[in-house]
Amino acid sequence: MAGVYIHIPFCRSICHYCDFYRVASACDAGLYTDALKNELRLRAGYLRGEPVETIYFGGGTPSVLEADKIQEIIQAVSQFHGVAGNSEITLEANPDDLSDAYLRSLRELTSVNRLSIGVQSFLDRDLVLMNRRHTAAEACECVERAKEHGFADISVDLIYGIPGSTVADMAFNLNRLFNLEIQHLSAYHLTIEPKTVFYRKLEKGLITPVDEEDSHAQFTFLRKQAGNRGFIHYEISNWAKAGYFSRHNTGYWKGEAYIGLGPSAHSYDRVSRQWNVPDLRKYLRGITDEKPVFEKEVLTLNDHLNEVLLTSLRTMWGVDLQKIRQTFGLSVAETLMKGAEHYICSGHVRKEGNILTLTEDGYFISDAIVRDLMV
Ligand code: SF4
Known part of the structure; x- marks a missing residue:
């Protein structure tokens, strides 16, 4: 199977934590749609005929595009690539875009069958701090509306570890979320990245990040409550009801090929990685000249191993040592095991048969563990 990622870089306003590639300008939908279609044509051979089973519109804000586009x-x-009949087609959407009319047009004109809604918090205080364009009540209403329009595979994004947040806030957020009876939850810990408004506020001492203990407590609470409500924790930041794992993201974590379209989008064909120029104007000029602008890196065996560690260890399927032996050789698997032993003893990594997975404590320091195990 293969996936297609389509980047829609336009945002109506800029959130104070965001460092994604996006532009705060109105979208010339016709021009941009034509550019994406041309990129699809120019790169028609990229997936080598593998059937596409997932399409993911991410951003930016894909819901700024009208349904016909x-x-x-x-x-x-x-x-240009062929799409399988039972494909998962996800649209990331902001709550303020999901009006009755827009949802109806999505159902009537498109084959989008999954919505990933950027709620981020059900607390108005947090939404104002993050400069989101919607209120908590509007977020709840749009999810209910999407369900009424027949969307039966809905994911909600939450951000936790927001300055000033507590476990009680997490409890409040989860209560609201569970009441909505959705199928999937993505929850990300806030990281304050350079060049964001949050970073400037942090430098001026206007916000204080939550400390490690509070972050840990929020994550632990989230994990326990989501489990109690029948959500399976299948990747460090993702929970789903059985049968509702994101097939697109699972493809990334299991090393499937994908093509990424639009400025800044990444592609992977199992041999190399490439990423489009993160600049809308340069991207459009390249497509007009029929010479897409991108950088490319052919992966070495070590790069491949690092990719496997980076993507697999954070999932419930973990790292399969048997596969590592077969693909990279006995000595690589032994070195990996030696590195992992320290974390097994400290209770951060679990080994069951040939499978290495993170424990609950391990999830919390996953970046350090993966970095340490990488070649
Ligand atoms: S978080 Fe999403 S909506 Fe907000 S600025 Fe970033 S890409 Fe745009």
Whole structure:
């Protein structure tokens, strides 16, 4: 199977924590849609005929695109790469875009069958701090509306570890979320990245990050409560009801090939990685000249091993030592095991048969563990 990622870089306003590639300008939908269709044509051979089973519109804010444009892009994916009948087609959407009319047009004009809604918090205080464009009540209403329009595979994004947040806030957020009876939850710990408004506020002492103990407590609470409500914790930041794992993201974590379209989008064909120029103007000029602008890196065996560690260890499927032996050799697997032993003893990594997975404590220091085990 293969996936297609489509980056829609336009945002109506800029959130104070965001460091994604995006532009705060109105989208010339016709021009941009044509560019994506041309990129699909120019890179028609990229997936070497592998059928596409997942399409993911990410951003930026994909819900700034009208439904007819979204469907034009899906049809172009089908024309140049072939889309399997039971494909998962996800649209990331902001609550303020999910009006009755927009949801109806998505249902009537597109084959989008999964929504990933950027709620981030059900607390108005946090939404104001993050400069989100919607209120908590509007977020709840849009999820209910999406369900009424027949969307039956809905994911909600939450951000935790927001300055000033507590376990009680997490309890409040989860209570609201569980009441909505959705199928999937992505919850990310806030990281304050350079060049964001939060970073400038941090430098001026206007906000204070939550300390490690509070972060840990929020994550532990989230994990326990989500488990109690029947959500499976299948990746460090992702929980889903059985049968509702994100097939697209699972493809990334299991090393499937994917093509990424639009400025800054990454692609992977199992041999190399490449990433489009993170600049809308340069991207559009490259497509007009029929010479897409991107950088490319052919992966060495070590790069491949590092990719496997980076993507697998944070999932419930973990790292399969038997596969490591077969793909990279006995000595690589032994070195990996030697590195992992320290974390097994400290209770951060679990070994069951040939499978290494993170424990609950391990999830919390996953970056350090993966960095340490990488070649
Ligand atoms: S978080 Fe999403 S909506 Fe907000 S600025 Fe970033 S890409 Fe745009």
